[in-house]
Amino acid sequence: MSKLLTLLFGRLPIGWLQLTHSRGRFIAAVAGVAFANLLVFMQLGIMGALNSSTIAPYEMLNADIILSSEDGNTLTDGGHIPRARMFQALGVSGVADATPIFIGNLPFTLDDGSSVSLLSFGMDVAKPGFATSSIAQSLASLSLENTVLLDEGTRGMPASVIKDLTSGGQLNFETGGNTLTAIGTMAVGGGFLADGMMIMSDQTFLRAFPSRSSRAPNHILIRTNDAVSVDAVVARLQAALPTSNLRIQSMQGSAANDLAYMSTERPTGIIFGFGVFMGILVGLVIVYQVLSTDVADHLREYATFKAMGYGQPFFLGIVFEEAIILAVFGFIPGFIVSVGLYAGLVSVTGLPVEMDTSRAILVFFGTLTACSLSGAIATRRLANADPADLF
Amino acid sequence: MDDPAIEVAQLNHFFGTGDARKQALFDINLTIPRGGLTILMGPSGSGKTTLLTLIGCLREVSEGTVKVLGQDVHGADEATLVGLRRRLGFIFQAHNLHESLTATQNVLMGLQVHGTGNPAKARAAAHHILDLLGLSERRDYLPGNLSGGQKQRVAVARALVANPEIVLADEPTAALDKASGRQVVEMLKLLGTARRTTTVMVTHDPRILEMADRIITLEDGRIVDDQQAS
Numbered sequence: 001m002s003k004l005l006t007l008l009f010g011r012l013p014i015g016w017l018q019l020t021h022s023r024g025r026f027i028a029a030v031a032g033v034a035f036a037n038l039l040v041f042m043q044l045g046i047m048g049a050l051n052s053s054t055i056a057p058y059e060m061l062n063a064d065i066i067l068s069s070e071d072g073n074t075l076t077d078g079g080h081i082p083r084a085r086m087f088q089a090l091g092v093s094g095v096a097d098a099t100p101i102f103i104g105n106l107p108f109t110l111d112d113g114s115s116v117s118l119l120s121f122g123m124d125v126a127k128p129g130f131a132t133s134s135i136a137q138s139l140a141s142l143s144l145e146n147t148v149l150l151d152e153g154t155r156g157m158p159a160s161v162i163k164d165l166t167s168g169g170q171l172n173f174e175t176g177g178n179t180l181t182a183i184g185t186m187a188v189g190g191g192f193l194a195d196g197m198m199i200m201s202d203q204t205f206l207r208a209f210p211s212r213s214s215r216a217p218n219h220i221l222i223r224t225n226d227a228v229s230v231d232a233v234v235a236r237l238q239a240a241l242p243t244s245n246l247r248i249q250s251m252q253g254s255a256a257n258d259l260a261y262m263s264t265e266r267p268t269g270i271i272f273g274f275g276v277f278m279g280i281l282v283g284l285v286i287v288y289q290v291l292s293t294d295v296a297d298h299l300r301e302y303a304t305f306k307a308m309g310y311g312q313p314f315f316l317g318i319v320f321e322e323a324i325i326l327a328v329f330g331f332i333p334g335f336i337v338s339v340g341l342y343a344g345l346v347s348v349t350g351l352p353v354e355m356d357t358s359r360a361i362l363v364f365f366g367t368l369t370a371c372s373l374s375g376a377i378a379t380r381r382l383a384n385a386d387p388a389d390l391f
Numbered sequence: 392m393d394d395p396a397i398e399v400a401q402l403n404h405f406f407g408t409g410d411a412r413k414q415a416l417f418d419i420n421l422t423i424p425r426g427g428l429t430i431l432m433g434p435s436g437s438g439k440t441t442l443l444t445l446i447g448c449l450r451e452v453s454e455g456t457v458k459v460l461g462q463d464v465h466g467a468d469e470a471t472l473v474g475l476r477r478r479l480g481f482i483f484q485a486h487n488l489h490e491s492l493t494a495t496q497n498v499l500m501g502l503q504v505h506g507t508g509n510p511a512k513a514r515a516a517a518h519h520i521l522d523l524l525g526l527s528e529r530r531d532y533l534p535g536n537l538s539g540g541q542k543q544r545v546a547v548a549r550a551l552v553a554n555p556e557i558v559l560a561d562e563p564t565a566a567l568d569k570a571s572g573r574q575v576v577e578m579l580k581l582l583g584t585a586r587r588t589t590t591v592m593v594t595h596d597p598r599i600l601e602m603a604d605r606i607i608t609l610e611d612g613r614i615v616d617d618q619q620a621s
Binding site for chain 2: 006011012014017018020021298300301303304305307308309310311387388390
């Protein structure tokens with residue numbers, strides 16, 4: 001390692017030699033950086049799961065524009081809008097088709113007596129084009145009364161039930177005083193809002209939620225003509241429909257707004273964001289403490305080098321060399337342990353916590369930056385190395 | 392004709408400011424030609440170490456002129472001072488070796504300040520001077536595994552390996568036994584003859600005095616005696 005770094009830097013790797021000379025301190029410092037990395041990875045992982053589960057319902061739908069209640073916060077959290085808006089929208093130039101969509105939560109009691117919550121979507125099965133292709137092909141079968149498609153990623157759902165459904169079986173279950181029959185599955189997964197999802201016809205939905213009315217869906221989905229831009233149709237709809245209690249957005253814009261809401265306005269998003277900040281702060285403090293102590297311990301040697309004619313860039317180089325070594329050596333175990341913990345979290349909670357390359361790269365460069373910043377602060381102590389004091 | 396190695400004229404030096412201002416050197420005038428071993432003597436607090444640090448460009452000159460290798464250091468910018476220090480060799484009373492570096496690596500630091508050059512040649516030069524100082528068996532030892540005398544010899548090797556034009560030494564033989572001390576001073580003398588290296592040494596070691604070319608005595612910040620060796 002020492003020879004490799006000598007080749008790399010074109011000088012003796014004093015930072016590396018200093019760090020490894022005190023092995024106990026080096027191991028403690030690497031463990032500290034790894035712990036900070038672990039904190040950041042876990043917070044980002046859970047935040048990523050929050051984001052994934054926020055936009056997961058969008059991935060079931062195939063539309064260009066969505067009409068929602070003005071007081072709604074996200075796709076699954078908001079009031080109702082008059083179905084009449086759908087008919088008005090269909091009269092606007094550029095609108096090819098529109099459909100209402102109903103959303104609600106239904107409990108599902110498992111054999112062991114525990115209950116899971118299923119986010120249920122009621123759709124017009126005569127318009128399969130508004131669902132993604134994997135769901136659209138099963139949508140027609142949902143025209144049978146009280147039939148549903150069950151999310152095979154539902155948290156807590158026995159594997160045997162899912163296996164039976166995917167191989168053509170059926171499952172009857174009671175919910176809200178009704179008996180529903182799952183006749184197939186779809187793959188979405190649980191999140192923070194519910195343990196899983198369920199799709200049914202709008203008629204089944206209205207039977208399952210007797211207080212809901214067909215005249216007041218949660219949203220209206222719109223598909224535009226291919227020749228017209230989505231933004232142009234949004235503008236036309238905003239001009240044609242009353243916007244005092246109606247929000248008209250592209251589907252992409254709506255998903256982005258939901259993400260922004262969940263990460264900046266909901267406590268969960270803010271808590272995880274704060275957790276990331278705390279992880280970075282812990283890393284900064286640990287690395288600063290290690291580097292600052294290291295500089296203090298070597299002031300006489302640095303003063304000697306100053307007397308010999310070494311300039312400030314040389315000393316900054318040593319401190320930054322140490323910072324980068326700590327960042328790299330701390331990142332590797334932090335990353336490996338985080339991957340293991342992600343897998344554990346997925347198996348326990350069913351949350352979509354995944355280690356993707358962009359997150360790993362982001363955290364690595366974040367670690368490098370944080371360690372360099374700590375190094376930059378620690379270099380202030382170099383000013384105390386006065387060669388005149390050596391005599 | 393070469394400039395003298397060191398020229399000091401009307402040098403006054405002060406520490407502190409305001410009421411705490413104290414004068415450490417009074418009207419020092421001194422010219423040291425290239426080559427030779429000059430010894431600074433005097434009781435503690437006489438100003439010899441202050442004079443050594445001023446010649447070594449390690450302190451800012453208060454008043455007067457200090458020329459080192461022809462360059463006036465009074466008011467010189469940091470780059471000039473750093474450039475000058477690279478042409479000097481320092482031997483301190485404490486060895487000040489880097490504890491994480493082996494003897495060879497510590498000596499290499501004396502070469503690396505001039506640029507990386509050829510690593511194999513640099514290493515050979517470091518080994519050569521360590522051999523000359525009787526440390527061939529200790530090249531790869533860390534300072535923690537060397538005796539006090541061995542550490543000091545490594546520090547001497549580090550100061551001399553780049554062939555400095557002036558060597559400034561503060562009690563370099565204090566930690567050495569008689570034979571080692573004599574060996575170090577003889578090497579400095581040899582450099583003075585062969586390469587015209589100038590050595591200015593602060594010492595109280597009577598074993599060294601007889602080897603000096605010139606002995607300057609300071610008391611209370613003033614030169615009170617300046618003798619050439621007979």
